[in-house]
Amino acid sequence: MIFVLKSMDHPKVKNAFLQVKSDDGEEFPLPSALQVRLYKTVGGCDYFTIQEGVRQGIKASVKHDDDSSSFLSSENLLTGPVQLTYSLSKKILTLDTAEFKTDDDPTSKIPKGLYDIEIPDYSHKLTRSYLDRADLALMWFRISHDHSQARYIHVGSFSAGCVTMTEQIRWDDLCRILMCARKGDGKSVGTLEVVE
Secondary structure: OEEEEOOOOOOOOEOOEEEEEEOOOOEEEEEOOOEEEEEEEEOOEEEEEEOOOOOOOOEEEEEOOOOOOOOEEOOOOOEOOEEEEEEOOOOEEEEOOEEEEEEOOOOOOOOOEEEEEEOOOOEOHHHHHHOOOOOOOOEOEEEOOOOOOOOEEEEOOOOOOOEEEOOHHHHHHHHHHHHHEOOOOOOEEEEEEEEO
């Protein structure tokens, strides 16, 4: 059965990331709503295989909460893919009819075209200074599967080549939608079309 990491609002799920441990002992944070396949529960600990994202195929575990409840849920939190549009000239990111103010780097603009948006990968500490305005400030979404290009959609006040959402207090609303969206390829939450 496929489970997802639940409750991004739980006190032990820090900024929508849950600390887990791989079979080889490495500890790392996984983003909420990530799909995992539970294969056993022993001694108050869930053991699972990560089904999507950059750590797909890795086996890991997480201890149950203090009240003995699991951090995994069989409830389907996921939705279909999102389709975002980014206007280079207006510096506006659009989802359906909602528009978000952004910034980009004029010396390193994203070329026009259609890109996949990846499932969140890691907890990005560079934006921790925005946590007083956005609980999910550490959650970034990579643009395209070309990992030689470090371009993301994330919250901030300036850009070094990413699509940076400058309306920090609105980031959590957009981020929650993106976190639960899935394109169905095990890698992406949807697409970003970059236009003039």
